[in-house]
Amino acid sequence: MHKYLNKLKLKPEYGLILAFIIFVPGLSVFAQEQAISDSRQKELKHLLVQDCGSCHGLTMEGGLGPPLLAVDMVEKPKEWLRQVILDGIPDTAMPPWRPFVNEAEADWLVNLLQKGLSNE
């Protein structure tokens, strides 16, 4: 770190501030991506295709449950989608998935659905 700061001819204090500016926001984005490991992402995708798929269709084209294609999902608010995944919709066939999926994972699923499973 000091080596780079020397090159930039910055005092260490500035360097610290600079480091915060660069790394802290970067970290929070990074942390989310990092928190879900590759193997967990694979599991989540399997869950989505196979288990969500038993009502919403293997390709999310719909079944007893509504379709979850990108075109259906993209306009819907992320927060609401996350809540539906985690807590279900009372008095419907949509169950809560909170026992199996945490909030960051639900967000990851929302992003995947809005992007579209086939557009990965």
Add this chain to the structure above:
Amino acid sequence: MNNVISRWPRIFAALLLVAVTGCAMASKQVLRGTGDLGVIIERAVGKVLIVETTTQTRITEVEGLGNLAHASLVYSRDERYAYVFGREGGLSKVDMLKGTLVKRIVQSGNSIGGAISQDGRLVAVSNYKPGGVKVFSSDTLELVADIPAAYGNDGELSKVIGLVDAPGQRFIFTLWDAGEIWIADMHNPSKPEITKFKDIGKFPYDALITPDGRYYIAGLFGEDGLVKLDLWNLEAGVERIMPGYGRGEKKMPVYKMPHLEGWAAAGDMMLVPAIGRHEVLIINQRNWKEAGRIAVHGQPVFVMARPDGRQVWVNFAFPHNDTIQVIDVPTQRIVKTLKPGKAVLHMEFTPRGEDVWLSVRDEDRVDVYDTATFTRKTSMPADKPSGIFFTSRAHKIGL
């Protein structure tokens, strides 16, 4: 005359040659029946396997059937053809002997299952989108009748579930959104005569017909209980069975809808999955009252009787779908818990029940278990297998 006699050896040789090659050709085309054949759905790859239960082997595979998520099928009455219903509205006719796809049509946007008529001439498909039933010629797959499931005042279409055949050349089905049961009399195939039963209950999720073809029973998702229709006494209308079996307790989440097809009956007892409870319900068919309930490992999906009715095998919804439990019917007790592997989706008994075949989706395997010893006899590879269907279904009402 002399000439003919002198030619005899040559004529004889020629005849012999014809006879020998004839025999050789005939022996290439082995004659066989289809009664010990079956189909396994490979749900992700649009393919079915044709298997044989006598030698427990794969015979061949048939490709090009489209999206087979939640696929099911019925057999022609000669057990030669399978009619496969795919999720994206595909209806495929598969030749079991040739191992070929005879014809495939896409008849709707989203479908769920089907049935074959009493006389074997009509194949009906129940659709989610557009909601309704379409009826086809089993011979040509040409459309014979279209029955949109319109309900309410503005003619909205309901998703259709629980489609079965019934005696009297009828199809019976249930409207998920509308909460109605419809009977379609197909004596005049292009002009079905529809009888409707309304307000049967909230969100009927599946239905069955008893093997004698007398009772049609729908399970409710939106309420505790089932409804029954006595086809010998339609004037009586629909009646509730086991109302409030949940005793007002909070339902547990259901991660996969149970199926009623392949239901279990042993003597007067009928075993069905509870909804939102980890229980199998026992109904006495003499008075349609609860005759007991058995606590099981998870939310039951299929509750299937071995053909002799002594055992009932149960599989479960996510996250308990690595397990199978076997109920001994006379004692109403679980006698065996098996862990065949991750995601056991379906079970099918051989025609007289000495074996049961299980599809273990996440292990890409189909296992064959001996139902007397609960030991695994063999397994075979299959790509994400789901439904297993043996041709003995061809002669059962409702299957």
